Amino acid sequence: MSQDESIEREFDAVMRMSGLQVPPERRAGALIAFKEMRRFAALVRRPRSAAAEPSNTFSLKPFVRRP
Amino acid sequence: MNPVLAKPLHELSIAEAGRLLRAGMLTSTALTEHALSCIASLNPLLHAFILVTKERALADAARADRDFVAGIDKGPLHGIPYALKDIYETAGIRTTCHSKLLLDHVPQADCAVEAKLKAGGAVLLGKLATHEFAFGGPSFDLPFPPARNPWNPEHFSGGSSSGSGAAVASGMVRMAMGSDTGGSIRGPAFYCGIVGLKPTYGLVSRRGVFPLSYTLDHIGPLAWTVEDVALTMQVIAGHDPLDPASADLPLPDYTSQLGHDVRGLTLAYPRGFFLRAADLSSEVLASLDAAAQQMTELGATVNEVDFPEFDLFNACGRIILTSEAHAIHEKDLKARPLDYAAYTYVRIAAGAALTGPDLMQAFRLRRELTAFVNEQVLGQHDAIITANGLCPAPRLDEYDPAGLPKNTLQTIPFNVTGNPALGIPTGFSRSGLPIGMQIVGRPFDEVTVLRIGAAYEAASGVNHKRPVLELPIAV
Numbered sequence: 001m002s003q004d005e006s007i008e009r010e011f012d013a014v015m016r017m018s019g020l021q022v023p024p025e026r027r028a029g030a031l032i033a034f035k036e037m038r039r040f041a042a043l044v045r046r047p048r049s050a051a052a053e054p055s056n057t058f059s060l061k062p063f064v065r066r067p
Numbered sequence: 068m069n070p071v072l073a074k075p076l077h078e079l080s081i082a083e084a085g086r087l088l089r090a091g092m093l094t095s096t097a098l099t100e101h102a103l104s105c106i107a108s109l110n111p112l113l114h115a116f117i118l119v120t121k122e123r124a125l126a127d128a129a130r131a132d133r134d135f136v137a138g139i140d141k142g143p144l145h146g147i148p149y150a151l152k153d154i155y156e157t158a159g160i161r162t163t164c165h166s167k168l169l170l171d172h173v174p175q176a177d178c179a180v181e182a183k184l185k186a187g188g189a190v191l192l193g194k195l196a197t198h199e200f201a202f203g204g205p206s207f208d209l210p211f212p213p214a215r216n217p218w219n220p221e222h223f224s225g226g227s228s229s230g231s232g233a234a235v236a237s238g239m240v241r242m243a244m245g246s247d248t249g250g251s252i253r254g255p256a257f258y259c260g261i262v263g264l265k266p267t268y269g270l271v272s273r274r275g276v277f278p279l280s281y282t283l284d285h286i287g288p289l290a291w292t293v294e295d296v297a298l299t300m301q302v303i304a305g306h307d308p309l310d311p312a313s314a315d316l317p318l319p320d321y322t323s324q325l326g327h328d329v330r331g332l333t334l335a336y337p338r339g340f341f342l343r344a345a346d347l348s349s350e351v352l353a354s355l356d357a358a359a360q361q362m363t364e365l366g367a368t369v370n371e372v373d374f375p376e377f378d379l380f381n382a383c384g385r386i387i388l389t390s391e392a393h394a395i396h397e398k399d400l401k402a403r404p405l406d407y408a409a410y411t412y413v414r415i416a417a418g419a420a421l422t423g424p425d426l427m428q429a430f431r432l433r434r435e436l437t438a439f440v441n442e443q444v445l446g447q448h449d450a451i452i453t454a455n456g457l458c459p460a461p462r463l464d465e466y467d468p469a470g471l472p473k474n475t476l477q478t479i480p481f482n483v484t485g486n487p488a489l490g491i492p493t494g495f496s497r498s499g500l501p502i503g504m505q506i507v508g509r510p511f512d513e514v515t516v517l518r519i520g521a522a523y524e525a526a527s528g529v530n531h532k533r534p535v536l537e538l539p540i541a542v
Protein backbone atom coordinates (compact mmCIF):
# COMPACT_ATOMS: atom_id res chain seq x y z
CA MET A 1 0.00 0.00 0.00
CA SER A 2 1.41 3.42 -0.94
CA GLN A 3 1.75 6.19 1.62
CA ASP A 4 -1.08 8.11 -0.10
CA GLU A 5 -3.40 5.09 0.06
CA SER A 6 -2.47 4.57 3.68
CA ILE A 7 -3.31 8.12 4.72
CA GLU A 8 -6.55 8.03 2.74
CA ARG A 9 -7.57 4.90 4.65
CA GLU A 10 -6.63 6.61 7.89
CA PHE A 11 -8.69 9.65 6.86
CA ASP A 12 -11.74 7.53 6.07
CA ALA A 13 -11.44 5.64 9.35
CA VAL A 14 -10.99 8.78 11.45
CA MET A 15 -13.94 10.54 9.84
CA ARG A 16 -16.11 7.46 10.31
CA MET A 17 -15.11 7.17 13.99
CA SER A 18 -15.86 10.87 14.48
CA GLY A 19 -19.34 10.43 13.06
CA LEU A 20 -18.68 12.75 10.11
CA GLN A 21 -20.06 11.79 6.72
CA VAL A 22 -17.87 13.87 4.45
CA PRO A 23 -19.84 14.91 1.35
CA PRO A 24 -18.12 13.43 -1.74
CA GLU A 25 -17.61 16.87 -3.31
CA ARG A 26 -15.72 17.98 -0.19
CA ARG A 27 -13.56 14.90 0.27
CA ALA A 28 -10.54 16.21 -1.65
CA GLY A 29 -10.37 19.45 0.36
CA ALA A 30 -10.99 17.66 3.65
CA LEU A 31 -8.19 15.21 2.88
CA ILE A 32 -5.74 18.07 2.24
CA ALA A 33 -6.73 19.66 5.56
CA PHE A 34 -6.42 16.30 7.33
CA LYS A 35 -2.87 15.78 6.02
CA GLU A 36 -1.95 19.28 7.13
CA MET A 37 -3.18 18.55 10.67
CA ARG A 38 -1.17 15.32 10.84
CA ARG A 39 1.93 17.29 9.78
CA PHE A 40 1.25 19.89 12.49
CA ALA A 41 0.77 17.15 15.10
CA ALA A 42 4.25 15.82 14.33
CA LEU A 43 5.76 19.32 14.59
CA VAL A 44 4.52 20.06 18.12
CA ARG A 45 6.23 16.98 19.56
CA ARG A 46 9.58 18.18 20.87
CA PRO A 47 11.95 17.07 23.59
CA ARG A 48 10.67 18.40 26.90
CA SER A 49 10.65 17.16 30.46
CA ALA A 50 7.65 15.40 31.95
CA ALA A 51 7.21 18.42 34.21
CA ALA A 52 6.69 20.86 31.31
CA GLU A 53 3.14 22.02 31.96
CA PRO A 54 0.68 23.04 29.22
CA SER A 55 -0.37 26.68 28.82
CA ASN A 56 -3.91 26.06 30.07
CA THR A 57 -3.07 24.47 33.40
CA PHE A 58 -6.22 24.21 35.48
CA SER A 59 -6.59 27.02 38.00
CA LEU A 60 -9.20 27.69 40.65
CA LYS A 61 -8.23 31.34 41.05
CA PRO A 62 -11.39 32.72 39.37
CA PHE A 63 -13.56 30.83 41.86
CA VAL A 64 -11.82 31.94 45.07
CA ARG A 65 -14.27 33.89 47.22
CA ARG A 66 -13.24 37.53 47.46
CA PRO A 67 -13.68 39.51 50.68
CA MET B 68 -10.05 77.89 6.72
CA ASN B 69 -9.53 75.04 9.14
CA PRO B 70 -8.26 72.19 6.90
CA VAL B 71 -10.45 69.74 8.79
CA LEU B 72 -13.54 71.60 7.56
CA ALA B 73 -12.36 71.23 3.95
CA LYS B 74 -12.31 67.44 4.18
CA PRO B 75 -15.19 65.29 2.91
CA LEU B 76 -17.08 63.98 5.94
CA HIS B 77 -15.97 60.38 5.39
CA GLU B 78 -12.32 61.44 5.66
CA LEU B 79 -12.74 62.92 9.14
CA SER B 80 -11.11 60.79 11.79
CA ILE B 81 -12.95 59.98 15.01
CA ALA B 82 -10.81 62.57 16.77
CA GLU B 83 -11.56 65.26 14.15
CA ALA B 84 -15.28 64.50 13.98
CA GLY B 85 -15.47 64.42 17.76
CA ARG B 86 -13.98 67.90 18.04
CA LEU B 87 -16.45 69.28 15.48
CA LEU B 88 -19.40 67.58 17.20
CA ARG B 89 -18.43 69.10 20.54
CA ALA B 90 -17.90 72.52 18.99
CA GLY B 91 -21.39 72.44 17.46
CA MET B 92 -19.91 72.61 13.93
CA LEU B 93 -21.19 69.18 12.89
CA THR B 94 -24.08 66.95 13.86
CA SER B 95 -24.06 63.21 14.33
CA THR B 96 -27.09 63.11 12.05
CA ALA B 97 -25.12 64.71 9.19
CA LEU B 98 -22.23 62.32 9.80
CA THR B 99 -24.59 59.34 9.84
CA GLU B 100 -26.56 60.38 6.75
CA HIS B 101 -23.29 60.82 4.88
CA ALA B 102 -22.12 57.36 5.97
CA LEU B 103 -25.43 55.81 4.87
CA SER B 104 -25.03 57.53 1.51
CA CYS B 105 -21.49 56.16 1.14
CA ILE B 106 -22.75 52.67 1.97
CA ALA B 107 -25.56 52.96 -0.59
CA SER B 108 -23.03 53.97 -3.25
CA LEU B 109 -20.13 51.67 -2.48
CA ASN B 110 -21.57 48.55 -0.93
CA PRO B 111 -22.97 47.12 -4.20
CA LEU B 112 -19.34 46.96 -5.36
CA LEU B 113 -17.54 46.03 -2.14
CA HIS B 114 -20.10 43.86 -0.28
CA ALA B 115 -18.72 44.99 3.08
CA PHE B 116 -22.10 45.32 4.82
CA ILE B 117 -24.52 42.43 4.95
CA LEU B 118 -27.07 44.39 6.98
CA VAL B 119 -27.52 48.18 7.24
CA THR B 120 -29.39 49.32 10.36
CA LYS B 121 -30.50 52.66 8.91
CA GLU B 122 -33.39 53.42 11.28
CA ARG B 123 -31.38 52.46 14.35
CA ALA B 124 -28.45 54.58 13.12
CA LEU B 125 -30.55 57.69 12.54
CA ALA B 126 -32.22 57.26 15.94
CA ASP B 127 -28.83 56.84 17.66
CA ALA B 128 -27.53 59.93 15.85
CA ALA B 129 -30.55 62.06 16.78
CA ARG B 130 -30.12 61.01 20.41
CA ALA B 131 -26.43 61.92 20.31
CA ASP B 132 -27.26 65.35 18.86
CA ARG B 133 -29.78 65.97 21.64
CA ASP B 134 -27.15 64.89 24.19
CA PHE B 135 -24.57 67.35 22.85
CA VAL B 136 -27.09 70.19 22.95
CA ALA B 137 -27.87 69.25 26.56
CA GLY B 138 -24.18 69.20 27.44
CA ILE B 139 -24.05 65.41 27.89
CA ASP B 140 -20.77 63.84 26.73
CA LYS B 141 -20.56 60.03 26.82
CA GLY B 142 -16.98 59.75 25.67
CA PRO B 143 -14.81 59.65 22.56
CA LEU B 144 -17.21 57.64 20.37
CA HIS B 145 -20.32 59.65 21.25
CA GLY B 146 -22.14 60.43 18.00
CA ILE B 147 -19.61 58.49 15.90
CA PRO B 148 -20.92 55.88 13.42
CA TYR B 149 -19.37 52.39 13.61
CA ALA B 150 -20.11 48.87 12.39
CA LEU B 151 -19.71 45.34 13.73
CA LYS B 152 -18.44 42.14 12.18
CA ASP B 153 -21.47 39.89 11.96
CA ILE B 154 -20.29 37.54 14.70
CA TYR B 155 -21.05 40.23 17.35
CA GLU B 156 -24.44 39.55 18.93
CA THR B 157 -26.81 42.52 18.74
CA ALA B 158 -30.13 42.51 20.57
CA GLY B 159 -33.02 42.41 18.12
CA ILE B 160 -30.69 42.64 15.11
CA ARG B 161 -29.95 39.57 12.97
CA THR B 162 -26.49 38.09 13.60
CA THR B 163 -25.64 35.43 11.03
CA CYS B 164 -21.89 34.77 11.27
CA HIS B 165 -22.20 35.04 7.45
CA SER B 166 -23.62 31.51 7.51
CA LYS B 167 -26.68 29.69 6.29
CA LEU B 168 -26.72 27.95 9.67
CA LEU B 169 -27.61 31.18 11.51
CA LEU B 170 -29.49 33.01 8.78
CA ASP B 171 -32.52 33.68 11.01
CA HIS B 172 -30.66 34.16 14.30
CA VAL B 173 -31.82 37.27 16.16
CA PRO B 174 -30.07 37.52 19.56
CA GLN B 175 -31.91 38.57 22.69
CA ALA B 176 -28.95 40.45 24.16
CA ASP B 177 -26.02 42.57 23.08
CA CYS B 178 -22.49 41.27 23.30
CA ALA B 179 -20.34 43.04 25.91
CA VAL B 180 -18.58 45.28 23.36
CA GLU B 181 -21.81 46.37 21.70
CA ALA B 182 -23.24 47.20 25.14
CA LYS B 183 -20.20 49.42 25.81
CA LEU B 184 -20.40 51.13 22.42
CA LYS B 185 -24.12 51.74 22.89
CA ALA B 186 -23.58 53.13 26.39
CA GLY B 187 -20.85 55.34 24.93
CA GLY B 188 -23.34 56.95 22.55
CA ALA B 189 -21.87 55.53 19.33
CA VAL B 190 -24.06 55.05 16.24
CA LEU B 191 -24.48 51.52 14.84
CA LEU B 192 -24.57 51.51 11.03
CA GLY B 193 -24.89 47.76 10.59
CA LYS B 194 -23.31 44.34 10.42
CA LEU B 195 -20.32 43.43 8.30
CA ALA B 196 -19.26 40.54 6.11
CA THR B 197 -16.88 37.97 7.56
CA HIS B 198 -15.53 34.62 6.53
CA GLU B 199 -18.14 32.13 7.71
CA PHE B 200 -17.88 31.81 11.52
CA ALA B 201 -14.71 33.93 11.27
CA PHE B 202 -12.96 30.98 9.59
CA GLY B 203 -13.16 29.39 6.18
CA GLY B 204 -12.03 31.74 3.43
CA PRO B 205 -13.41 34.07 0.74
CA SER B 206 -16.35 31.88 -0.27
CA PHE B 207 -18.92 32.24 -3.03
CA ASP B 208 -21.12 29.40 -1.73
CA LEU B 209 -22.68 31.37 1.15
CA PRO B 210 -25.85 33.48 1.52
CA PHE B 211 -23.79 36.68 1.12
CA PRO B 212 -20.89 37.39 -1.25
CA PRO B 213 -17.37 37.97 0.10
CA ALA B 214 -16.20 41.53 0.71
CA ARG B 215 -13.85 43.05 -1.87
CA ASN B 216 -10.75 45.19 -1.55
CA PRO B 217 -11.40 48.94 -2.03
CA TRP B 218 -7.97 49.40 -3.61
CA ASN B 219 -8.88 46.89 -6.31
CA PRO B 220 -12.21 45.06 -6.02
CA GLU B 221 -10.85 42.07 -7.91
CA HIS B 222 -8.65 41.39 -4.89
CA PHE B 223 -9.13 39.91 -1.43
CA SER B 224 -9.80 42.32 1.44
CA GLY B 225 -8.31 39.94 4.00
CA GLY B 226 -10.14 37.88 6.50
CA SER B 227 -11.88 36.94 8.44
CA SER B 228 -12.81 40.55 9.29
CA SER B 229 -13.19 41.09 5.55
CA GLY B 230 -16.13 43.50 5.69
CA SER B 231 -14.53 45.48 8.52
CA GLY B 232 -11.39 46.06 6.45
CA ALA B 233 -13.28 46.98 3.28
CA ALA B 234 -15.77 49.26 5.07
CA VAL B 235 -13.09 51.27 6.87
CA ALA B 236 -10.68 51.52 3.96
CA SER B 237 -13.41 52.70 1.58
CA GLY B 238 -14.63 55.37 4.02
CA MET B 239 -18.06 53.83 4.61
CA VAL B 240 -17.29 53.88 8.32
CA ARG B 241 -14.33 55.23 10.31
CA MET B 242 -14.23 52.39 12.86
CA ALA B 243 -15.32 48.77 12.62
CA MET B 244 -14.95 45.97 15.12
CA GLY B 245 -13.24 42.75 14.07
CA SER B 246 -11.97 39.60 15.70
CA ASP B 247 -8.56 37.97 15.40
CA THR B 248 -7.91 34.27 16.04
CA GLY B 249 -5.00 33.81 13.63
CA GLY B 250 -4.69 37.26 12.06
CA SER B 251 -8.24 38.29 11.19
CA ILE B 252 -7.84 41.93 12.27
CA ARG B 253 -4.24 42.44 11.19
CA GLY B 254 -4.71 40.69 7.83
CA PRO B 255 -7.50 43.00 6.63
CA ALA B 256 -5.52 45.96 8.01
CA PHE B 257 -2.54 44.88 5.87
CA TYR B 258 -4.50 44.16 2.70
CA CYS B 259 -6.71 47.25 2.96
CA GLY B 260 -4.07 49.77 4.12
CA ILE B 261 -5.59 50.64 7.49
CA VAL B 262 -4.76 50.22 11.18
CA GLY B 263 -5.98 47.23 13.20
CA LEU B 264 -5.26 46.30 16.80
CA LYS B 265 -5.38 42.81 18.25
CA PRO B 266 -5.32 43.71 21.94
CA THR B 267 -3.77 41.50 24.60
CA TYR B 268 -5.76 38.32 25.23
CA GLY B 269 -8.21 39.09 28.04
CA LEU B 270 -8.25 42.88 27.65
CA VAL B 271 -11.49 43.18 25.64
CA SER B 272 -14.45 40.97 26.55
CA ARG B 273 -15.34 38.19 24.13
CA ARG B 274 -18.76 37.66 25.73
CA GLY B 275 -21.46 37.47 23.07
CA VAL B 276 -19.05 37.29 20.14
CA PHE B 277 -19.50 33.92 18.42
CA PRO B 278 -16.42 31.90 19.36
CA LEU B 279 -14.02 30.35 16.88
CA SER B 280 -11.33 29.29 19.35
CA TYR B 281 -11.75 29.95 23.07
CA THR B 282 -8.08 30.46 23.86
CA LEU B 283 -7.02 32.26 20.67
CA ASP B 284 -9.93 34.67 19.99
CA HIS B 285 -9.17 38.36 20.41
CA ILE B 286 -11.60 41.26 19.91
CA GLY B 287 -10.39 44.57 18.51
CA PRO B 288 -10.94 47.61 16.27
CA LEU B 289 -9.96 48.58 12.73
CA ALA B 290 -9.73 52.27 11.84
CA TRP B 291 -7.91 54.66 9.56
CA THR B 292 -5.51 56.03 12.19
CA VAL B 293 -3.70 54.85 15.30
CA GLU B 294 -5.42 57.61 17.29
CA ASP B 295 -8.85 56.29 16.30
CA VAL B 296 -7.86 52.81 17.42
CA ALA B 297 -6.69 54.26 20.76
CA LEU B 298 -9.94 56.20 21.19
CA THR B 299 -11.93 53.01 20.55
CA MET B 300 -9.88 51.15 23.16
CA GLN B 301 -10.88 53.82 25.67
CA VAL B 302 -14.45 52.61 25.27
CA ILE B 303 -14.19 48.84 24.76
CA ALA B 304 -11.36 47.70 27.06
CA GLY B 305 -11.98 46.47 30.57
CA HIS B 306 -12.79 43.61 32.89
CA ASP B 307 -15.89 41.51 32.34
CA PRO B 308 -16.57 38.99 35.11
CA LEU B 309 -18.75 37.03 32.68
CA ASP B 310 -15.84 36.37 30.28
CA PRO B 311 -13.73 33.62 31.87
CA ALA B 312 -10.58 34.92 30.16
CA SER B 313 -11.11 38.57 31.10
CA ALA B 314 -8.24 40.22 32.98
CA ASP B 315 -9.02 42.33 36.04
CA LEU B 316 -6.41 45.08 35.74
CA PRO B 317 -6.40 48.88 36.01
CA LEU B 318 -6.83 50.49 32.59
CA PRO B 319 -4.46 53.14 31.25
CA ASP B 320 -5.38 56.08 29.05
CA TYR B 321 -4.69 54.57 25.62
CA THR B 322 -4.17 58.01 24.10
CA SER B 323 -1.71 59.13 26.79
CA GLN B 324 1.47 58.58 24.79
CA LEU B 325 0.26 59.42 21.30
CA GLY B 326 2.48 62.20 20.03
CA HIS B 327 5.44 61.06 22.11
CA ASP B 328 8.48 60.14 20.04
CA VAL B 329 10.26 56.77 20.15
CA ARG B 330 13.61 58.02 21.46
CA GLY B 331 14.93 55.72 24.15
CA LEU B 332 12.85 52.73 23.06
CA THR B 333 14.51 49.48 22.04
CA LEU B 334 12.85 47.49 19.27
CA ALA B 335 13.45 43.89 18.26
CA TYR B 336 13.49 43.23 14.51
CA PRO B 337 13.31 39.47 13.70
CA ARG B 338 14.43 39.91 10.09
CA GLY B 339 15.60 36.32 9.70
CA PHE B 340 12.20 35.06 10.90
CA PHE B 341 10.25 36.47 7.98
CA LEU B 342 13.16 36.34 5.52
CA ARG B 343 12.90 32.53 5.64
CA ALA B 344 9.25 32.65 4.47
CA ALA B 345 8.81 31.38 0.92
CA ASP B 346 6.03 33.84 0.09
CA LEU B 347 7.85 37.01 1.21
CA SER B 348 7.73 39.57 -1.59
CA SER B 349 10.69 41.82 -2.28
CA GLU B 350 8.42 44.86 -1.93
CA VAL B 351 7.28 43.85 1.55
CA LEU B 352 10.87 43.11 2.61
CA ALA B 353 12.03 46.50 1.33
CA SER B 354 9.20 48.27 3.14
CA LEU B 355 9.96 46.46 6.42
CA ASP B 356 13.64 47.36 6.17
CA ALA B 357 12.68 50.96 5.43
CA ALA B 358 10.35 51.02 8.45
CA ALA B 359 13.11 49.65 10.70
CA GLN B 360 15.46 52.32 9.33
CA GLN B 361 12.82 54.98 9.95
CA MET B 362 12.47 53.85 13.56
CA THR B 363 16.23 54.26 13.95
CA GLU B 364 16.06 57.75 12.46
CA LEU B 365 13.24 58.58 14.87
CA GLY B 366 15.56 57.72 17.76
CA ALA B 367 14.74 54.10 18.63
CA THR B 368 17.42 51.43 18.93
CA VAL B 369 16.59 48.59 16.55
CA ASN B 370 18.24 45.19 17.14
CA GLU B 371 17.98 42.19 14.85
CA VAL B 372 16.86 39.12 16.81
CA ASP B 373 16.05 35.55 15.86
CA PHE B 374 12.82 33.67 16.43
CA PRO B 375 11.88 29.97 16.39
CA GLU B 376 10.60 28.75 13.03
CA PHE B 377 7.22 30.16 11.94
CA ASP B 378 6.08 26.57 11.31
CA LEU B 379 6.25 25.87 15.05
CA PHE B 380 4.02 28.82 15.95
CA ASN B 381 1.70 27.94 13.09
CA ALA B 382 1.41 24.26 14.00
CA CYS B 383 0.79 25.15 17.64
CA GLY B 384 -1.87 27.73 16.81
CA ARG B 385 -3.60 25.72 14.11
CA ILE B 386 -3.90 22.60 16.27
CA ILE B 387 -5.45 24.60 19.11
CA LEU B 388 -7.70 26.59 16.78
CA THR B 389 -8.94 23.58 14.82
CA SER B 390 -9.54 21.47 17.95
CA GLU B 391 -11.50 24.23 19.65
CA ALA B 392 -13.48 25.10 16.50
CA HIS B 393 -14.30 21.44 15.92
CA ALA B 394 -15.61 21.13 19.47
CA ILE B 395 -17.86 24.15 18.90
CA HIS B 396 -19.20 22.95 15.54
CA GLU B 397 -19.22 19.18 16.10
CA LYS B 398 -23.01 18.79 16.11
CA ASP B 399 -23.62 20.85 12.95
CA LEU B 400 -20.69 19.26 11.10
CA LYS B 401 -22.50 15.95 11.50
CA ALA B 402 -26.06 17.14 10.94
CA ARG B 403 -25.73 19.92 8.35
CA PRO B 404 -22.42 19.48 6.49
CA LEU B 405 -23.62 21.06 3.26
CA ASP B 406 -24.95 24.16 5.01
CA TYR B 407 -21.32 25.21 5.62
CA ALA B 408 -19.24 26.73 2.84
CA ALA B 409 -16.73 24.22 1.49
CA TYR B 410 -13.73 26.07 2.96
CA THR B 411 -15.29 26.27 6.42
CA TYR B 412 -16.37 22.65 6.43
CA VAL B 413 -13.06 21.13 5.37
CA ARG B 414 -11.01 23.31 7.72
CA ILE B 415 -13.13 22.61 10.81
CA ALA B 416 -13.73 18.94 10.00
CA ALA B 417 -9.94 18.50 10.00
CA GLY B 418 -10.11 18.71 13.79
CA ALA B 419 -11.15 15.06 13.69
CA ALA B 420 -7.56 14.28 12.75
CA LEU B 421 -6.31 15.53 16.11
CA THR B 422 -6.04 13.53 19.31
CA GLY B 423 -6.05 14.58 22.95
CA PRO B 424 -2.26 14.19 23.15
CA ASP B 425 -1.86 16.35 19.99
CA LEU B 426 -3.75 19.17 21.67
CA MET B 427 -1.84 18.79 24.91
CA GLN B 428 1.51 18.88 23.10
CA ALA B 429 0.34 22.08 21.37
CA PHE B 430 -0.55 23.62 24.74
CA ARG B 431 2.86 22.66 26.13
CA LEU B 432 4.57 24.21 23.11
CA ARG B 433 2.42 27.30 23.55
CA ARG B 434 3.87 27.85 27.01
CA GLU B 435 7.43 27.52 25.61
CA LEU B 436 6.79 29.94 22.72
CA THR B 437 5.05 32.45 25.00
CA ALA B 438 8.01 32.34 27.38
CA PHE B 439 10.42 32.83 24.46
CA VAL B 440 8.63 35.91 23.11
CA ASN B 441 8.08 37.53 26.50
CA GLU B 442 11.33 36.62 28.27
CA GLN B 443 13.96 36.23 25.53
CA VAL B 444 12.73 39.00 23.25
CA LEU B 445 10.45 41.39 25.15
CA GLY B 446 12.51 40.96 28.31
CA GLN B 447 15.23 42.96 26.52
CA HIS B 448 13.11 45.11 24.18
CA ASP B 449 10.12 47.45 24.47
CA ALA B 450 8.42 46.04 21.37
CA ILE B 451 8.90 43.99 18.21
CA ILE B 452 8.49 45.23 14.66
CA THR B 453 7.94 42.42 12.18
CA ALA B 454 6.11 41.24 9.08
CA ASN B 455 2.32 41.16 8.93
CA GLY B 456 1.38 39.94 5.45
CA LEU B 457 4.15 38.59 3.24
CA CYS B 458 2.77 39.83 -0.08
CA PRO B 459 -0.05 42.12 -1.30
CA ALA B 460 -3.67 40.95 -1.46
CA PRO B 461 -4.20 38.02 -3.85
CA ARG B 462 -6.87 38.14 -6.52
CA LEU B 463 -10.13 36.54 -5.42
CA ASP B 464 -10.05 34.21 -8.43
CA GLU B 465 -6.74 32.74 -7.20
CA TYR B 466 -8.63 30.88 -4.46
CA ASP B 467 -9.30 27.25 -5.36
CA PRO B 468 -12.67 26.28 -3.85
CA ALA B 469 -11.71 22.59 -3.96
CA GLY B 470 -8.58 23.07 -1.85
CA LEU B 471 -7.62 25.20 1.14
CA PRO B 472 -7.46 29.02 1.12
CA LYS B 473 -3.88 30.26 0.87
CA ASN B 474 -2.50 32.02 3.91
CA THR B 475 0.44 34.38 3.57
CA LEU B 476 0.18 36.12 6.94
CA GLN B 477 2.71 35.93 9.79
CA THR B 478 0.18 36.88 12.44
CA ILE B 479 -0.63 33.66 14.30
CA PRO B 480 2.49 33.73 16.54
CA PHE B 481 0.92 36.52 18.59
CA ASN B 482 -2.43 34.75 18.90
CA VAL B 483 -0.46 31.84 20.33
CA THR B 484 1.35 34.13 22.79
CA GLY B 485 -1.53 36.57 23.39
CA ASN B 486 0.63 39.71 23.06
CA PRO B 487 -0.89 42.96 21.72
CA ALA B 488 -0.16 43.40 18.01
CA LEU B 489 -0.91 46.39 15.81
CA GLY B 490 -1.20 46.08 12.04
CA ILE B 491 -0.17 49.34 10.39
CA PRO B 492 0.40 50.31 6.75
CA THR B 493 3.92 50.96 5.45
CA GLY B 494 3.12 51.82 1.83
CA PHE B 495 1.99 50.35 -1.45
CA SER B 496 3.15 47.72 -3.90
CA ARG B 497 3.89 48.63 -7.52
CA SER B 498 0.42 47.27 -8.33
CA GLY B 499 -1.12 49.88 -6.02
CA LEU B 500 -2.11 47.50 -3.24
CA PRO B 501 -1.31 48.31 0.40
CA ILE B 502 1.39 46.58 2.44
CA GLY B 503 2.27 46.94 6.11
CA MET B 504 3.89 45.61 9.27
CA GLN B 505 3.11 44.56 12.85
CA ILE B 506 4.16 46.23 16.07
CA VAL B 507 4.02 43.77 18.97
CA GLY B 508 4.23 44.71 22.64
CA ARG B 509 4.44 43.25 26.10
CA PRO B 510 1.15 41.92 27.51
CA PHE B 511 -1.22 44.79 28.39
CA ASP B 512 1.26 47.38 27.11
CA GLU B 513 -0.98 48.66 24.30
CA VAL B 514 0.07 52.19 25.27
CA THR B 515 3.64 51.61 24.03
CA VAL B 516 2.46 49.79 20.91
CA LEU B 517 0.15 52.69 20.03
CA ARG B 518 2.87 55.23 20.81
CA ILE B 519 5.26 53.52 18.36
CA GLY B 520 2.51 53.15 15.77
CA ALA B 521 1.52 56.80 15.99
CA ALA B 522 5.13 57.98 15.75
CA TYR B 523 5.71 55.83 12.66
CA GLU B 524 2.39 56.89 11.12
CA ALA B 525 3.21 60.58 11.57
CA ALA B 526 6.71 60.21 10.12
CA SER B 527 5.76 58.01 7.18
CA GLY B 528 2.51 59.75 6.22
CA VAL B 529 1.25 56.54 4.62
CA ASN B 530 -2.32 56.87 5.86
CA HIS B 531 -2.89 60.06 3.89
CA LYS B 532 -3.65 58.14 0.70
CA ARG B 533 -7.17 56.79 0.23
CA PRO B 534 -8.63 54.52 -2.45
CA VAL B 535 -10.41 56.16 -5.36
CA LEU B 536 -13.55 54.28 -6.25
CA GLU B 537 -15.23 55.05 -9.53
CA LEU B 538 -18.68 55.42 -8.06
CA PRO B 539 -20.65 58.56 -7.22
CA ILE B 540 -21.23 59.43 -3.57
CA ALA B 541 -24.45 61.41 -3.30
CA VAL B 542 -23.76 63.40 -0.15
